[in-house]
Amino acid sequence: MTQKDITFVADFLTEHFNEAPELYNRKGKYFNVERVGQYLKDEDDDLVSPPNTEGNQWFNFLKDSTHLKESPLLFPYYPEKSLHFVKRQMEGVIDQCLQKPADVIGKSVHQAVCMSLYKVSQSEDSTPQLFKLPFLWNDKTANLHYVLFTMLENSISKIHILRRHTDTSRSVSNGILAVEFGNFLNNSINESSDSRCYSCLDAHFYDDETVTVVLKESVQQEGKERVLAQLPLS
Numbered sequence: 290m291t292q293k294d295i296t297f298v299a300d301f302l303t304e305h306f307n308e309a310p311e312l313y314n315r316k317g318k319y320f321n322v323e324r325v326g327q328y329l330k331d332e333d334d335d336l337v338s339p340p341n342t343e344g345n346q347w348f349n350f351l352k353d354s355t356h357l358k359e360s361p362l363l364f365p366y367y368p369e370k371s372l373h374f375v376k377r378q379m380e381g382v383i384d385q386c387l388q389k390p391a392d393v394i395g396k397s398v399h400q401a402v403c404m405s406l407y408k409v410s411q412s413e414d415s416t417p418q419l420f421k422l423p424f425l426w427n428d429k430t431a432n433l434h435y436v437l438f439t440m441l442e443n444s445i446s447k448i449h450i451l452r453r454h455t456d457t458s459r460s461v462s463n464g465i466l467a468v469e470f471g472n473f474l475n476n477s478i479n480e481s482s483d484s485r486c487y488s489c490l491d492a493h494f495y496d497d498e499t500v501t502v503v504l505k506e507s508v509q510q511e512g513k514e515r516v517l518a519q520l521p522l523s
Contacts, residue, residue, distance in 0.1 A: 327371065328371050328372045329371065329372065329373070330371050330373065331371070331373040332371065332373070332374075333370070333374055335369040335370065336368075336369055336370065336371060339368050339369050340368060342368060348366075351363070364379060364382070365378075401453065401457040402453070402457075404451075404465065406419075406420065406440065407419055407440065419440055419441050420438060420440065420441075421438065421439045421440070421441055422437065422438055422439050422489075422491060422492060423436060423437070423438045424436070424437040424438070424492060424493050424494070426493075426494035426497075427455075428497045430497060431497070432454060432455040432456065433452055433453070433454060433455065433461065434452070434453045434454075434455060435450060435451065435452055435494065436450070436451040437449070437450055437451075437492045437493070437494070437500065438451070439489050439492070445488040445489070445507070446469055446470050446486060446487060446488050446489070446507070447467045447468065447469045447470070447489075448467065448468050448470075448489045448492050448500075448502065449465065449466070449467045449468075450465065450466055450467075450468065450500075450522075451464065451465045452464055452465070468520070470487045470488070470489065470502075470504055486506070486507040487504040487505060487506060487507060487516065488504065488505055488507050489502055489503070489504060489505075490503040490504065490505045490515075491503040495519060497522075498521060498522050498523070499519050499520065499521060499522065500519070500520045500522055501517070501518070501519050501520075502517075502518050502519075502520065503515065503516070503517055504516040504517075504518060
């Protein structure tokens with residue numbers, strides 16, 4: 290923001306949000322406040338100029354509905370209160386709703402397996418991001434969890450597939466493996482192995498048997514080729 294912007298906002302607040310004690314004994318407004326601005330005040334006091342809900346289609350609909358009028362699923366309306374008040378009320382209700390599931394889920398989660406993917410130096414330098422693109426998939430037919438991810442640095446041409454059984458007491462063969470793309474798209478055996486090397490830009494499961502990947506040519510030149518490939522998981 291520029292100084293001009295700050296001055297403009299400060300002048301606006303000074304003009305519209307001053308208290309006026311001399312008006313307290315009069316009928317009507319006690320504050321010089323905009324109809325919009327009053328909703329943004331972080332106070333529990335009633336609004337100075339409550340909205341007129343006469344003719345509002347939603348309120349008429351609720352009034353005429355026997356079932357919805359007393360429904361616990363509808364959040365109560367506070368026509369005399371600001372948005373800050375309503376926000377605090379809603380946050381309290383949401384926190385209360387989420388507390389029990391959080392306790393139950395938190396107590397049921399435990400570590401099934403620990404697998405070392407890479408080691409980093411103990412230097413104080415910031416560690417580069419080596420883990421990329423984690424994508425989760427659940428095969429409900431075979432009761433298997435999958436995680437697709439790539440490791441940067443020296444293995445950008447590989448995509449890793451981690452597979453676990455949903456029953457943590459059971460194991461599956463080839464729990465983790467890597468698929469290397471490299472130069473598999475070379476047109477002939479005469480092409481250089483470095484001429485058409487590909488790295489993975491993105492990867493997702495298409496269905497339970499197929500993985501979709503977006504590949505990029507690794508050569509440093511304009512117009513790098515992009516390839517959309519679908520690979521059978523088998």
